[in-house]
Amino acid sequence: MRISPTKFISLLFFVLSVFYLYTAYNIQVFAFDENAPFNARTFPIYLGWAGIILSSLKIILPEKVTTEVNHKHLDYKSIIYLIVISLIYAAVILKIGYFISTSLFLFASYYFLGERRWGLMFILSFPFVAAFMYLLHGLLNIYLRDPFLKYIGVMG
C-alpha cells in the first residue's frame, strides 16, 4: 500500500500531537491549582486533542485533491549546501563575532549558488556588512556583540 505524502505528513502530525498531549498531561501544576477550572495544562490538553482529531480526519478521509511534487526536479544539492553553511554560521557567530561570520556566510552563499564575480561578491559581503553594522550600531545605537571587532579596537 502506498501512502501519499500529505497523509504521511498528517501521520507525523498525529504522532506529534500524541507526544504533545502526553507532555501536556505531565505539566507540573501547583497543588492548589490541580482542580481549578483552568490551569497551565488545560489549553495544551485541548490543543493536543484537537491535533489528534484533525490529523486522524486527514488520514481517514479519502483524498480527492492530491499534491504531486516531482522530486527529480528539486535541487537538493544547493539546499543542503545552504543549510550546512547556515548551521556553521549559527555555530560560529558567537565565537568569531557578527562581522566576520556574517561576511563569510554571505560570501560562501554567493559562491555555492554559482556566483563567480569575485569583486561584487566581496563588496556585497564585507563592506556591505560593515555598512549595515554602522547603521545599527553607529546610527541607531543598537548593540551588536562582536568580540573580534572589540579585540581590534573598532568597537567599544
Add this chain to the structure above:
Amino acid sequence: MIEGILIGLSTALSLTNILMVMVGCFAGTIIGMLPGLGPMTAIALMIPITYGFDPSTGLILMAGVYYGAVFGGSTSSILLNAPGIPGTVATAFDGYPMAQQGKAGKALAIAAYSSFAGGTISAIFLLVAAPSLSKVSLAFRSPDYFALMILGLTAISAFSSKGQFLKAMMMVVLGLMLATVGQDSLSDITRFTFNNMNLTDGISFVLIVMATFAMSEALTIIFRGKDPNRAAKQISLTELGSIKVNKEETIKMAKTIPRSSILGFLIGVLPGAGATIASFLAYGMERNYVNEEEKQKFGKGSVHGLSAPETANNAACSGSFVPLLTLGIPGSGTTAVMLGALLGFGIQPGPRLYQTNPEIFWSVIMSMYIGMVVLLILNLPLIPYIARILAVPRNYLIPLILFFSVTGIYLMSFNNFDIFLMIGIAVVATFLRLYDFPMPPLILAFVLGGLMEETLRRSLLISDGSPNFLWDRPITLIILLITITIVCWQIFSTFRKKS
C-alpha cells in the same frame, strides 16, 4: 470639538512639528524595513531623543515613526515576503505575488494609497467618535475576545486553504502549540521547554515569521530551481518601479477601502492584537465580497487582496489610539510604548486628558493624519528605487534574505540557539509548503495563541469551568454562529466539489 481640532492643527502645523513628522516618517520607514525591528522598536528608539522636546513635538515625532515603520514593514512584506510585524503578514499574500509579476512599484503604490485612505477615514472616525468609542472598547469581554479569535483563525483557514480546510486547521493547531512553549503567563510554570533555558521565554514572533515566510521562501526558490522574480527581471526598471494605477484598479481600491477601513478601525479600538486580526479579517471579508472571477485571483496578486489588509491595518493603528487616549489602556505593544512615553512627559492618558490637556489630545490626532500625508508625499517618489530590489539576481537576493532573517533573530536574542531553531523550523516549513500546507494560519495562530489562552482562562474561571460563556452573551453567540457558518460552508463546498 472644532476649537480642539483647530488647537491641534495649529500645534501640528508649526514648522518644528512638520519637520519632526518628516524626520519620523523617514526614520520609521527605514527602521520598519529592517528585519526584526517593527514600530514598537522604532518608537522605543525615539523615546530618549524626544525627552528634550515639548510633549506635543515628541508625540508628533513618534506618530511619524509609527506610520513610517508600518509602511516600511509592508515594503519588506511585498518585496521579500518577509513581514517584520504581524500586522503586515496579510499584505504579503497578494503583495508578494504582484511584485513577482513585475508590478513591484504598483504593489507598493497600492499599499501606500490604501494605507493613506484607511488612515484618513479612521482619523475622521477618531476625531468624531473617539470619546464615545471608548465605550465599545469596554463592552468587549473575555468570552467575546475568545470567540473573535476563533473566528479570525477559522476565517484565515477558510480563505488560505485552497479547498483543503483540514490542512489549514492543522496548521492553526501547530501554531497554537508553538505559542504554548515557554512560561505560562499566569502561573509562570514552564511548558514544553524540555529543560532548555533558551525556550523559557517562548519562541519569538520574528523567529517564526522569518522561518516560515522569508527563510522558507528563499529555500523553496532554490529547491524548485526557478527564479520567481523572473517576470520582474524581464521588464525594464522603469516599468518595474512604475507606480501608475489604472482606472480599473482604482475602482477596485475604491470599493475595498471604505469597508476595510470601518472594519479595521472598529477592531483596532478593541484592546488586543488589533492590527493583526483586522488585516486578516479584512482580507477574508474582501474575498467574500468580490465576484467569483476576482476570488480566483486572491493569493495571485489581487488588487482587492492587497488593498484590504493594508487599509485595515492602518485603520486599526489609528483605532488603537482610542483606548490609549480616552481610557489610558494600551491596546497593543506599540501603544504600550507610547503610553510609557506619555507618562515620561508627565501626561496621564485617560478620560480627563481630553479636558486637562486638549492641545495634546488633539495635536496627537492631527499629527497622526499629517504624518500619513507626509508619508505618502515622501514615499511615493522613493517607490521606483525601492522596487529595484527585485531586479537583484537570485544568487545575491537569496543570501541577502537569509542574512536579514538571521540578523533579525540575532538582534533580538544574541544567542545562536534561536538561529538553529529558525533553520530547523524553516526546513520543516519548506517541506510543508511543498505539499500545500498553508503558513498564514500557523502565523496568526501563533500570534493569537497567548491572548487566546488568557481569554479562555478568564472566561472559564468566570463561568466556573462551564462552557456556558460561549452562548451567555449575545456578542459571543453571534461571533460563534458566524464561525460555525464558515466551517459548515467549508464542509459543504468540499462535498459539493467531490460530488
